[in-house]
Amino acid sequence: MPNKTNDPKRSSWIGYNRDTHFPIQNIPFGVFLTRDNVITIGTRIGDYAIDLGALQEMGYFESVPLTDDMFMQDTLNDFISDGKKTWRLVRNRIGDIFDKENSELRDNKSDRDRIIFPIDEVEMQLPVLIGDYTDFYSSKEHATNVGTMFRDPDNALLPNWLHMPVAYHGRSSSVIPSNISIHRPQGQTMPAGSEQPVFGPSKLVDFELEMAFITTDANNLGHPVPVNEAEDYIFGMVILNDWSARDIQKWEYVPLGPFLAKNFASSISPWIVTLDALEPFRTNSPKREKPVLDYLDSKEDSSFDINLEVDITPQQGTPTTVCKSNFKHLYWNISQQLAHHTVNGCSVNSGDLMGSGTISGPTKDSYGSMLELSWRGEKPIQLNDGTERKFIQDYDTVTMRGYCHKGELRIGFGEVSNTLLPIYEPKKK
Amino acid sequence: MPNKTNDPKRSSWIGYNRDTHFPIQNIPFGVFLTRDNVITIGTRIGDYAIDLGALQEMGYFESVPLTDDMFMQDTLNDFISDGKKTWRLVRNRIGDIFDKENSELRDNKSDRDRIIFPIDEVEMQLPVLIGDYTDFYSSKEHATNVGTMFRDPDNALLPNWLHMPVAYHGRSSSVIPSNISIHRPQGQTMPAGSEQPVFGPSKLVDFELEMAFITTDANNLGHPVPVNEAEDYIFGMVILNDWSARDIQKWEYVPLGPFLAKNFASSISPWIVTLDALEPFRTNSPKREKPVLDYLDSKEDSSFDINLEVDITPQQGTPTTVCKSNFKHLYWNISQQLAHHTVNGCSVNSGDLMGSGTISGPTKDSYGSMLELSWRGEKPIQLNDGTERKFIQDYDTVTMRGYCHKGELRIGFGEVSNTLLPIYEPKKK
Structure with a gap:
């Protein structure tokens, strides 16, 4: 049970309204096209889309065992194939990175600028290649x-x-x-x-x-x-x-x-x-x-x-x-x-x-x-x-x-x- | 209409019985695992499987506009996506290569050995990734x-x-x-x-x-x-x-x-x-x-x-x-x-x-x-x-x-x- 990630008291250094569907306790997964026409796997906090491909490339997932290009793909199928243990490690790590108290990304403006996009500036895709x-x-x-x-x-x-x-x-x-x-x-x-x-x-x-x-x-x-x-x-x-x-x-x-x-x-x-x-x-x-x-x-x-x-x-x-x-x-x-x-x-x-x-x-x-x-x-x-x-x-x-x-x-x-x-x-x- | 390829009088330098399902007029497409554990796209004449990936690599399809790895794949989907014009050019070219009168592969034993396998020595796979x-x-x-x-x-x-x-x-x-x-x-x-x-x-x-x-x-x-x-x-x-x-x-x-x-x-x-x-x-x-x-x-x-x-x-x-x-x-x-x-x-x-x-x-x-x-x-x-x-x-x-x-x-x-x-x-x- 991923308790800390679901803790209702946790807040993020990304601001959002109380009625958002996407507080730091959600951490959904999707695929989007960035303004630079790159397709990437991402998550969402408040009104911001977060590029997990860029986050991985910059080393933020080094504590999680993942293949090198896990999030630089145009569907979530491979990530999903990795199984529940991996989903949890990744979701918990994202929760930690965006926790209000965690400064590693919060205080690194150049990294933030490469990773975080206003939700209106990305185009959401089908998240998976649907087999059946x-x-x-x-x-x-x-x-x-x-x-x-x-x-x-x-x-x-x-x-x-x-x-x-x-x-x-x-x-x-x-x-x-x-x-x-x-x-x-x-x-x-x-x-x-x-x-x-x-x-x-x-x-x-x-x-x-x-x-x-x-x-x-x-x-x-x-x-x-x-x-x-x-x-x-x-x-x-x-x-x-x-x-x-x-x-x-x-x-x-x-x-x-x-x-x-x-x-x-x-x-x-x-x-x-x-x-x-x-x-x-x-x-x-x-x-x-x-x-x-x-x-x-x-x-x-x-x-x-x-x-x-x-x-x-x-x-x-x-x-x-x-x-x-x-x-x-x-x-x-x-x-x-x-x-x-x-x-x-x-x-x-x-x-x-x-x-x-x-x-x-x-x-x-x-x-x-x-x-x-x-x-x-x-x-x-x-x-x-x-x-x-x-x-x-x-x-x-x-x-x-x-x-x-x-x-x-x-x-x-x-x-x-x-x-x-x-x-x-x-x-x- | 691909007349020459369908000509009932044409025969191949690969021998087969009169009642084979796979004379040189057939030229079906499939995917198989070779005895060397390589998956490739292929065709069949008589009781022989033919490795089209190897054939392409060795330059036998230079007259046909194809992407470089068209036949070095584990499904036919990309080849099929190329459309009827490509299917015909490839089928006609295969007919020509294996025509009894054509010496280019027939008389090249080292190429033949890399391309042609007894059908019993290969393991047939699903030919396509079936979307629906x-x-x-x-x-x-x-x-x-x-x-x-x-x-x-x-x-x-x-x-x-x-x-x-x-x-x-x-x-x-x-x-x-x-x-x-x-x-x-x-x-x-x-x-x-x-x-x-x-x-x-x-x-x-x-x-x-x-x-x-x-x-x-x-x-x-x-x-x-x-x-x-x-x-x-x-x-x-x-x-x-x-x-x-x-x-x-x-x-x-x-x-x-x-x-x-x-x-x-x-x-x-x-x-x-x-x-x-x-x-x-x-x-x-x-x-x-x-x-x-x-x-x-x-x-x-x-x-x-x-x-x-x-x-x-x-x-x-x-x-x-x-x-x-x-x-x-x-x-x-x-x-x-x-x-x-x-x-x-x-x-x-x-x-x-x-x-x-x-x-x-x-x-x-x-x-x-x-x-x-x-x-x-x-x-x-x-x-x-x-x-x-x-x-x-x-x-x-x-x-x-x-x-x-x-x-x-x-x-x-x-x-x-x-x-x-x-x-x-x-x-x-």
Whole structure:
């Protein structure tokens, strides 16, 4: 347990506001492009990005056993492959370097100038090369809402749901970082009452409020990961917007699941917050409604209390918060998810991304998608500017935030924010 | 069109039998480990593996514009990224170097000794780093058989099936090359008549006879690939065994599709045969039973006539051929598959793998899975040794072969062959 690094009383010689997501107790990991067009691995304190590649080059990590170019890379995969012991040594060392009482970098202006950048001057990248992206379906409230709308309100949950963390494979190639705009997808849909499918822009583009964890190399093909060792192989978490096209999904998804309805874009917040930083915010998952098989019997406190919010901002408008939810509502926790994923021997590697599924809470303002918030479009959501939304309109920006707080300690994920553009129109030749 | 390279009359100074899969007209691409423990990109003629890295180093590709280390890599991804023009120049140059009449390498024994290895002395690797693996469901016979068994014989095909090449995302991490053994998966199943799911080894492990194509970088996120440009972005094809656990699949697959039933292993033949080598074997897809939307309207001759066979070999037994099928039976072709995959803007990259789905033909001996061949286990298959199979038993080896022939020209894929081991038992500590 990295106690000193998580000590809420510690402060940094880098100043920040009390409500920052990135106090010295966070120390997330990301990848950014500097103003000098160099890609580097970094961390963030307050409103400053810190170049860990330069910090390593200048000798500040000599006390930690690392390969020479560990942070001079364009993804975190190799660092993550090094395993939990290395993550902790590095996080603790960063905490020490930026501790208010430590003068080694604080009082060295020329080193500081090479290492610290105002956050607005860097461009965040995808933090990892994602080998595989899996999306779970672990919110009972979300699965119940969807089952109620599309199947049978009296049997909204399918028979397997309370016995396993249901999941499907997503597409890695369309995972993008925050701030990249996406095009409204086109595709095939079957309009109500029609005999023939039609082609055109999706009319029902939606967000899904999710979180995702990022793994290290967990196992060899054929070897399951036991549920109570699963966290050893989880590096950290991000916020995930699993963009969805509901009309495409409805027509395509039987019998093999969602495909083009999902793989036009999935966006993630750029800073990976480690499980160590989330340690103070552990909590229980909701009470089990059915006993689980042994391989899913995770220990207490395997979930986390993380507040989540979604804003919609129309073009040139102001944000309206349309959803307030919490990660702790999820019925299945990340240990159960990873144990289930590998119980058949499926191999999991450094940089794999595992989405939680839409995180809906018990109240109507905590539903994690427009599908649920507007109840299939039957109950439009009011925005601040007086307009209504059933689903997402062209030029709307969807912003998701996540943060934990407890006493004076606040640890956040920042945000994932992307704008929906109209369909792509190829240039005339 | 690379005419000379495909000329059936051309022969090589490397000798081979008439029935080889790898005459000088094939020139497939793969990656192998040499007896000196060097990983290199290579090709194959007859029963010889050819080290293209060494060939490049010795100057034999000076007429082709290539980066210096193009073939001294452990995957084909960079070569594939270079695009169709480069693939053709290299394939044509290899054809010239090994042409019977060309003395430049033929008469240089010391160069030959560094470049040419008996195929038994090299160890084939995965040819590409697979970014994403998608599996289609494009055999009407297979979809009809499955629908007949599990749903309604009178409405075996779901409503969307004749309108789009249905697909789902698979898992890249569990794609393995031929000759790697796999463990029988364990998992959750719901036995007939039970109230509670149980945990244990899958009792219904199956193969699925598929082929797969491998893409180059096809598009940016948001930009569809037009159906009649799709082949420009397809490098070549392999045989794919999409191993399946039918009992796990049955319990887990609603509503999001197969997951652990599939991602314990998918194996591929190690040599990628280029579309240029398959050019002489073009044929039409089956007649369309419904009109397709414009974005799926591929031109004539967009399919290929490729014979496929599956053998089961018990431990210390002899092979029994249990299935003879053909790629041309597929209702949806590879151009339609890639156009559909990208119509929503999904990005496709170098090294992505796209499976066809199980390739069942119209006759009972052409069904591409044990599920269909044994009709859910109701009609066991007889093997040469007198034993029966409903599904695959521990220590059975499943071998799939594929080849085209036309007149004197024969182009093959070799085989994908893997043995099923019992469940993995962790060593006692």
